[in-house]
Structures are given as structure tokens and as C-alpha cells.
Amino acid sequence: MPSLRRRLLIRMLLPVLALALLLGFAGALVIRDVVETTHDRLLDGSVLAIAERLTVEDGEVSVDLPRVALGMLESQAQDRIYYSVTYRGALVTGYRDLPAAVVDALVPGATAHRDGVVRGASVRIAAQARRVYGKPDPVLVQVAETREARQTLERRLLAGLAVAELGLLGLIGTLSWYSIDSGLRPLTRLSEAIGRRAVPGAISLQPLDVAGVPREAMAPVLALNTLLHRLEQSIAGERTFTSDASHQLRTPLAVLRMHVELLRRTAPGDPAHAAAIDDIDGAARRLERLLAQLIALARADDGSGSAPASAAITDLNDLAARVVTEQVPHALSRTTEIVLDRPDGAVPVVGDPFIVGEILTNLVDNAIRYNRIGGTTTVRVRRTGSGACAEVLDEGPGIPAGAREKVFERFYRVASRDGPEGSGLGLAIVRALSDRIGGAVTLDARPDGPGLVARVDFRVPWRLPAAPPPPGQPATG
16 A cells, blocks of 8 residues: 655655765765875875986986985875986986876976876876976976875775765654654544544544644545534434334324224224225325325435536426326315416426426425415416526415424424324425425415415526517617
């Protein structure tokens, strides 16, 4: 598995390694220059010691070679020393196979350095042209030294530099590892806190403490806390839903059991027998309606949210007419009237026909159930400035303003002595389905009398084009 600690350590050490290589290269150049300069100065001292002893005797150049002139070049590396003193190309003293420098290219009294080869060995040569009283031309003095001592010293210094850099890299790596481990410790504690919430038998949905969380990890922690909160709400909702659903199902089932037992004790001609059959039929219908609403609510909760861009397009005008037609028998059974008020032409809205139909069906069914005897249920379809809407109006007792938001909760019902029986799921289904297709449902009192106005605003797929202007009249924007 990828390690964040290892990744951070590598990314920290890579620049340090590059810097170490750069410093090593620069240090090698400095070491080479220092070694060359130091040994060249010893060669200069040897050349100067020989040049100071140059004399002219009987018209010939002579030199009293001091022992210190070559002794100063002795080293543990046992370098070989070569020297020569020449005048006009003739050897005065020294080694003949030491290549002579070009005298004319030398500045008299100044020492020049060059590399060469003597007897197959690489040497460093120092040369000086010295003028001697009694001779018109300068005398050439040369001293050469093999490079063993230089190379040995250079290797030792480079080895020391490499050891120092490796030790520094190791120290930086160790300190970086502990620094990164200390810096990532809040994430370790956070991981342990998350792990403790998943222990079997002790699952906790409490939000994580954000007091010690670093800023870089705050976003996922807040997202996890939000997820835990929603999960806790979902579980609580499921528990409440299961409890309320079981309670709602228990009532009609108890009625069915009681009247089945009554049927067993009564004869077919007994009036109680017929009443029991009617009650069984009513309980079965209530149970059927409750199960249908539970299924509709489960479908609404499945993937609830805004509809995707590829959602179906539905004609709200046509669908409202179908729902009203289907609800006519229900309205007649409740001794109420149902009226459809709609504009001409199609009213396209965004939403699946089944979902839009379920919304209208539940609103019209509620309006008919809670309407007064002899009242009128009105279904209106309207185009609005930003979309389209459907309104369902009844002439019943309405809903108090303080309860108009609570009625969208599952199994919530407004307390009423003589109200019809219900499960409290109709408006919850309407709200869930409206949210799923991006609609909005609102409840309000009727402005012209008692009753309730339930309104659902739908989204439209496009804006209808404006009517063309009359001939000869310019169009206005």
C-alpha cells in the first residue's frame, strides 16, 4: 500500500540529495585547486632555492645545488624529483630527459607551471628564467615532481567530503523521518478515532472531534461528519418509519382478525354477519391503500434528489385531466364535486409521467377526503413566468399555519375528532416525489374562504417562444 510518510520523506530527501551532489562537485573542484596550489608553491620554493645559487665562474654558468632545494619536496608518497639547469639549450646540471620550456615564452624572474611526462610518469613542472650577472641570456631552471602525493592527498580529502555528506544525508533523513512522523500524528489519532467507531457491537455515529485536526485534513473530516450525521438521521428515520408503519398496519389487521372471528360465530343471515363483511372490506381497502402508499414512498426515497438532465418530459395538462377522470368515482362516493381548470394547449414539464401522476393523485385524493360534504375540489393547471404549476383547492377545514410544514412528515396527521381516517403518508409522498424531479410543493389557505390550496411548481424544459408581431410592426426585445 502507498505510504504517505515514505512519499513525504522521499520528496524531502530528493532536493537534499541534489544539493549534496552539487556541493560534492564544487568541493571536488576546490580540493583539486587547493592541492595543486599547495604543491605548486613547494615547487616554486625549490626552483627559487636553485635559482638563488646560480653563479658565473670563468665565463661558465655554475650552480651550488643546496640540499634543501630538493628536500622540501620529499613526501610519504615517495614522489620522484627531476631538475635541470640549462643555458641556451645546453645542460648545466640535472636530468637531460626533462623537457625544457621555451625560454622566450617565460617572464624573467616569474615561475611558470605546466604538466608533462618524464620516463613514462606524469609530472608537474615548475620553470623560471633567471638572469645572471655576466651572461646576456637568462638561465632556465626547472624542477619536476611526480603526482603520487597530489593524487593521494586529493583522494583522502574527497573521501572525507563523501563521508561527511553521507553522514549529513543520514542525519537529515533520520530527523526528517521523526519530523514527518510527528507531523502525521494527528492523522494517526484521527484514524484510530474512526477505527473505534467500527468496532463490532459498539458502532458509533457521533461526529469526529475537529479540535486537533490539521487544516489540510479538515475537508474530509467535515465530509465524514456530515455523512455520519446523515446516516444517523437516516437510521433514526428508518426506525421511526418501521415503528409507525407497523403501528398503522396493526390496526386494520386487528380489525380483520376480529371480524373474521365474528363471522365464525354468526350465521349468514344475521345482520352482524353482513356488518362484519363490510368492516372486513373496509379494513382490506385501508390496508391496500396503506401498502400502496408505503410502496410509493419507498420508490420516492430510492434515488431521491434532483432529476437528471435526461429526465422525461410530461404534458401536465393531459396528465391532470387523466387524474381528475380517475378520481371522479371517489369524489361521487364522498358527495363532492371535482372541477378541472386548465389552459389551452400542452404544458410540458420535466418529470416522469408516473411521478407527476402520483403527485397529482395524492393531492386530489387528500383534497376529496378532507373536503366538506357537497364541497368542490378544483384542479388548476397554470403557466408561470419560470415554469408551470398545478394547484388543488378544497373547501374543507384546511391546515393550521403552524402545522403546514409538519404535515409533510411521515405518519403525521392534524388532530381532528371527525376527520376521515388516513395514514399520514399522502403529503410525505408528494414532497419526496417533488424533490426527486426538482419541483416544490407549498400549502396555503384559500383567500376566498375556508379550505386549502396545495400548489406544486414544476420545471419546464424550455421557454415557450413569444408570439410573432403583427405585419408591419417591428419586434421588440
